[in-house]
Amino acid sequence: MPPPPPPPTLTDTAGPLGPGEVAGTVKPVDLPRKPLVLGDRSYHWVTEKVCGICEQKTPTWWWWSFAIACGIASFTLMGLVYLVATGVGVWGLANPVNWGWAIVNFVFWIGIGHAGTLISAVLCLLQQRWRTSINRTAEAMTIFAVVCAGIFPLFHVGRVWFAWWLFPLPNANWIWPNFRSPLEWDVFAVSTYGTVSVLFWYMGMIPDLGTLRDRAQSTWRRFFYGTLAMGWRNSSRHWHNYEMAYLLLAGLSTPLVLSVHTIVSFDFAASILPGWHTTIFPPYFVAGAIFSGFGMVLTLILPLRAVFGLHDLVNQYHIDAMCKITLATGSMVGYAYAMEFFIAWYGANPYEGFAFINRAFGQYAWAYWIMISCNVISPQLFWFRKIRENTALVWIISIFVNVGMWFERFVITVTSLANDFLPSSWGYYSPTIVDIFTFFGTFGVFSVLFLLFLRFLPLIAFSEVKALSLPQADPHNHDHPQNQRGQEARG
């Protein structure tokens, strides 16, 4: 009997093979994909786990946290009341620094507000299924961060009851906003972003709200979740419409995410001030916003995971992915710092050169080096797996990222203004107690809103986890190479 013909190979000039033949010749090395949900969890477990958080009796720690958060938030209230009663002179703004903490805090919070929609929209378009474990929390964070951000431009006008003049409404005096000002573009960019983010967040939550409604025991819960669920019945048509709407909103949100911080960067870069006017600002600000957003997501999600026991849903895979995005965007920010510095020299403009030397070695050098240490150096630690696997360390680095990104906005805003073109008017900017109160209190405002979210709404998009992250959701589960491993493990 003749020996069987040798199997075809692909490493020579064999040329085209049919797909069937190729499938027979490939011998992939064994490197299975990691599961997105650990513990081989069932649909039921996921539902119970997430719904249980907002169905259980309010824990004592929640009440304590809520009370403390309200206390902190009252600082913002005090600051704002004093500001409105007295005038914007109570802030530390004075020549030559006429932009201070208010815009720093605005950009800081808006930057944080980028990760939520980025995770939901951009990662949705990129088909990254791991986003489902963290997107809801991140979106909530986005909305609350936008709320905190909005406080500063709203109240910096002083007579806040005239803030509606920012909008181009017809009026008897023919007063129109200056459409050529990037600050006016901010009004449209931020309000559009806020609106779409809320829509996206709410719409994505509807299937989960339907489940909560169906599980509700008390009348008020049935009414509350029933109203919010808008008649969701899990029908095929509902799901079809939902998925199409989700995709459309993802497509709409993606350019919005990028445009908001681009326009925020225009606030500075469209001017002629050394240190502000540089062409790399738009992508640099966007990268910085994503960086700070992911920093805050890590800051929030790691304690939540510990408190609610969500280790199977938010596992090392998710932490790794977030750390890597933080590393990538932090490095982009570092690249932008380096390019600014290099071109400040290469451009041979003495004013530009001075602005950067002054940043690094002038009166605000301390702020500059805090910024560099936190934003450029600390995320580089995420190169190492051991550090990414050390949750406490990841959390500490995420705090560094938050601190560094606040200082970045401070350095940009204040150093260029404090030492401007006219040395006789140079000064040293310091915030007043009202500045400090108002900013400190925003962490309370954020926490109050976030705690309410945790108490009443599902903090993980469990419908999506069930549909995308669990292997049993895939009808072709057995046929797919990436799932075979898990299948074998389950026996």
Add this chain to the structure above:
Amino acid sequence: MSTTGTSTRSSPAAGLAGAGSRRPLPGLLLALAVAGIGIGLVGLGTGLSAGDARPVISWLLGFSFWTSILLGSLFFVMIFNLFDAGWSVLVRRQLEHLLAGFKWIAILFLPLLLIAWFYRDPGILWKWLNPEHILPNGYTVATDALYQAKEPYLNKTAFTLRSLLYFGVFLFFANALRRNSFGLDEDGDRSRVQRQKVLSGAGVFACGLALTFAAIDWFMSIEFHWFSTMYGVWFFAASMRAALAFLLILLFFQADRGVLQGLHRPSHNYQLGCIALAFTVFWAYISFSQYFLIYQANIPEETFWYNIRHMNADGTTNSWWWVGLTLIFCNFLLPFLFLLFYKTKVRIPLILFVAAWILTFHVVDLYFNILPSKSAPADNVLNYKVRQFTINFWDVAVFVGIGALVLWAYLTSLREKGAIPRRDPRIREALEHHE
């Protein structure tokens, strides 16, 4: 594109050339490369003997076009490795073969370095290479205040060393990634997968910096008064688009009559089409931001770069105005609208059309960035004229010659190494990819 398999066995090169081709394609390409590069060198010689910079720019244009494609390919290989996606494994191997052309590209930069060192006016292309070069204002480069400030960076020795460093970095990562990927085919050592990731992670950083400074040295410094922090990002965006468009064309041929028959599917094209859409928007975002911020601030030290791309010294509109408009509409708007639709990303003639379109206008973008500069004293009040948009014989010869050499290197690599990364851990996902 064929989606059914065939067991026809022929060499990949002959397969690529099409059934019935009597000449082996690599031979044809090599002949074309020798002819094109030879003509380009004749052009260089003619230009240098006449003191005409235009043929030298032809060389730079051709070099830049293919360098951008290879740089984009290098970044895609690294990004695909880092992202660990399943679908991209098949196309990544094609890019790895394409990187075989990098060493030839490095060699083809040598004529420009030789001009810098041995030609009587080294500043024929990059004015600052010759401090005695006469600027349009009638003074020498050496007396120029901005040159004096930038001289520690813009000088012959530093330029040469930097260029060698850039190619050293590009070649190191291109070769290491290729070697490791092909090695995995042979020994199936799974530690290579991790090594690919480490190499890619480090490579993105090193190559990102090298690309940035290469763009500053080779393109931005042609008008050495001008500066933009965004410039490196522009070249990155343009290179990624160009590589993607070239890859789509390559994949069309390989799927239609080459080594990927029945393996490369519309679903792969869909993914690549989505990335092409993203980079189309990214290119426009970068280009617009750079333009807009300079326009808005209206500082003469910066605006002159766009002004000479709009009008002559006497205020009349010049050819670059039309080229600029072409870029807005043809390099962004039309491909953007085209790629928005699902069908255009999966129907082969359509995706082939848009890929060719993007490559064509990538060339125009390079012309826009490289060609116009203030040249030679002229009898107008500002004493300069702007080099206008022209396409000449030397341009075409260099484009074709270097392109043929890159393709020859690609096919040679394809013939020597596997067409498919058969031991890659995600190869089955790539083969079975569907939407």
